[in-house]
Amino acid sequence: MSGSTPKSKDRHQEILDAAARVITDRGLAETRISDIAEEAGVSPGLILYYFDSKDRLLSEALTYANDQFYLRMSREIRRIPSARDQLRRLVDLSVPGLLPEYGRLDEWALWIEVWVRALRDPEMAKDREFLDQRWRGQIADIVRGGQASGEFTSEETAEELALRLASMIDGLAIQVIMEDSQVTPEHMRRTCMDVAARELGFALEPVAT
Amino acid sequence: MSGSTPKSKDRHQEILDAAARVITDRGLAETRISDIAEEAGVSPGLILYYFDSKDRLLSEALTYANDQFYLRMSREIRRIPSARDQLRRLVDLSVPGLLPEYGRLDEWALWIEVWVRALRDPEMAKDREFLDQRWRGQIADIVRGGQASGEFTSEETAEELALRLASMIDGLAIQVIMEDSQVTPEHMRRTCMDVAARELGFALEPVAT
DNA sequence: CCCGCGTTTGAACGGCGGGTCAAGCCGAGC
DNA sequence: GCTCGGCTTGACCCGCCGTTCAAACGCGGG
Numbered sequence: 001m002s003g004s005t006p007k008s009k010d011r012h013q014e015i016l017d018a019a020a021r022v023i024t025d026r027g028l029a030e031t032r033i034s035d036i037a038e039e040a041g042v043s044p045g046l047i048l049y050y051f052d053s054k055d056r057l058l059s060e061a062l063t064y065a066n067d068q069f070y071l072r073m074s075r076e077i078r079r080i081p082s083a084r085d086q087l088r089r090l091v092d093l094s095v096p097g098l099l100p101e102y103g104r105l106d107e108w109a110l111w112i113e114v115w116v117r118a119l120r121d122p123e124m125a126k127d128r129e130f131l132d133q134r135w136r137g138q139i140a141d142i143v144r145g146g147q148a149s150g151e152f153t154s155e156e157t158a159e160e161l162a163l164r165l166a167s168m169i170d171g172l173a174i175q176v177i178m179e180d181s182q183v184t185p186e187h188m189r190r191t192c193m194d195v196a197a198r199e200l201g202f203a204l205e206p207v208a209t
Numbered sequence: 210m211s212g213s214t215p216k217s218k219d220r221h222q223e224i225l226d227a228a229a230r231v232i233t234d235r236g237l238a239e240t241r242i243s244d245i246a247e248e249a250g251v252s253p254g255l256i257l258y259y260f261d262s263k264d265r266l267l268s269e270a271l272t273y274a275n276d277q278f279y280l281r282m283s284r285e286i287r288r289i290p291s292a293r294d295q296l297r298r299l300v301d302l303s304v305p306g307l308l309p310e311y312g313r314l315d316e317w318a319l320w321i322e323v324w325v326r327a328l329r330d331p332e333m334a335k336d337r338e339f340l341d342q343r344w345r346g347q348i349a350d351i352v353r354g355g356q357a358s359g360e361f362t363s364e365e366t367a368e369e370l371a372l373r374l375a376s377m378i379d380g381l382a383i384q385v386i387m388e389d390s391q392v393t394p395e396h397m398r399r400t401c402m403d404v405a406a407r408e409l410g411f412a413l414e415p416v417a418t
Numbered sequence: 419c420c421c422g423c424g425t426t427t428g429a430a431c432g433g434c435g436g437g438t439c440a441a442g443c444c445g446a447g448c
Numbered sequence: 449g450c451t452c453g454g455c456t457t458g459a460c461c462c463g464c465c466g467t468t469c470a471a472a473c474g475c476g477g478g
Contacts, residue, residue, distance in 0.1 A: 027325065029325075032466090033465075046425080053467085116236065116238075119321070119386070120236050129390065133389070133391060136391075163392065167400075170379070170380035171376030171377060174376075175372075178337060191369070199404070243436095253435095254439090254458065262437080263437085
């Protein structure tokens with residue numbers, strides 16, 4: 001499998017991967033350099049041989065992980081023909097824990113860490129703005145496609161509609177990842193599609209069950 | 210004014226207030242006991258005389274601050290007669306930095322800290338669920354009122370509508386507090402009311418400017 | 419076979435900060 | 449005015465962790 005041979009690829013990347021994994025399940029605040037080293041199967045010293053400081057490593061790891069997620073999702077969506085189906089897939093991929101195949105615990109946990117950090121760290125703030133706008137851009141592209149093909153009848157700008165959908169998804173995902181008893185993954189999925197249908201102007205086919 | 214005499218009120222509360230202030234502008238991760246002590250004008254030792262540990266203090270401070278915000282908003286909204294105006298006011302109060310009179314930097318910064326912490330701390334998770342549900346409950350009450358009075362024509366349950374509005378507000382508030390260049394406070398306000406009008410079923414009066 | 423250099427190790431350092439504590443302060447009650 | 453007990457102080461302790469560093473490792477080239 002990928003990355004099984006010890007010294008194969010880029011150590012840099014191996015460490016970023018390990019860091020992302022550790023942050024995801026311990027949380028940024030509880031992440032020690034030694035944890036990352038252990039996860040990566042190397043000595044603590046080596047971490048600082050490849051990165052200038054813990055802070056830089058953590059920031060890089062956060063954006064790196066979000067990058068991965070974006071690329072995976074983007075690649076997958078591009079090959080879906082219908083805008084409505086693209087949207088449905090995007091929503092499914094965004095619901096924490098809906099599709100067990102994807103992601104470890106959850107990319108959303110990392111997003112929240114990014115937000116906290118971006119509040120005080122200008123470097124992270126810049127990265128965050130880029131990531132968030134790219135995320136909305138992805139949605140806007142889908143919307144534009146749907147408007148062009150006539151699947152969506154709304155006359156609002158794609159950017160405004162994308163902002164609404166992205167905000168909705170963000171807000172709901174937070175509740176889901178927190179395991180709020182009133183907001184299940186399935187509930188989030190339905191709510192997102194409901195609102196999308198009304199905002200974009202398309203009909204939800206009647207759902208079974 | 211309130212709290213000006215040194216030993217007047219409850220030290221407990223004074224410390225919680227100070228803690229909330231420090232967390233708001235330094236961030237949870239950069240908050241030291243000595244910072245809180247300094248902010249409260251007492252010695253570091255005293256902090257741990259009143260609280261068992263730093264962790265407990267921080268958790269209490271977070272929920273305390275959110276409590277304050279909720280109570281203030283709740284009290285104010287209760288005296289507004291029209292449901293539509295209640296909603297408008299709730300939105301205005303929720304937009305970070307829209308009304309300079311209220312709040313220090315922003316209650317939203319604290320929310321994000323709560324979320325991060327709730328991901329790993331079961332105690333905080335419980336508090337968070339309570340706070341979030343109360344927040345949605347507040348919105349649901351407004352919605353119910355509007356449905357009863359005929360101001361809102363949507364037939365959806367108040368709970369579902371409240372979830373949608375709350376999620377939308379959360380998602381947008383995050384972007385605003387991050388100072389995303391594409392999401393200004395004013396933009397958030399308009400978007401919230403737009404979506405609310407469509408979801409709840411009421412007409413926005415024509416806006417000046 | 420040996421050299422040299424990039425990589426890797428893990429022991430050691432140093433500072434930071436949470437938590438402890440013995441000692442003072444001060445007001446209330448006698 | 450004295451004593452008692454709750455408040456308050458700030459110096460101190462101690463473990464933790466980011467960072468440094470000297471030494472070892474191992475591979476490719478000569």
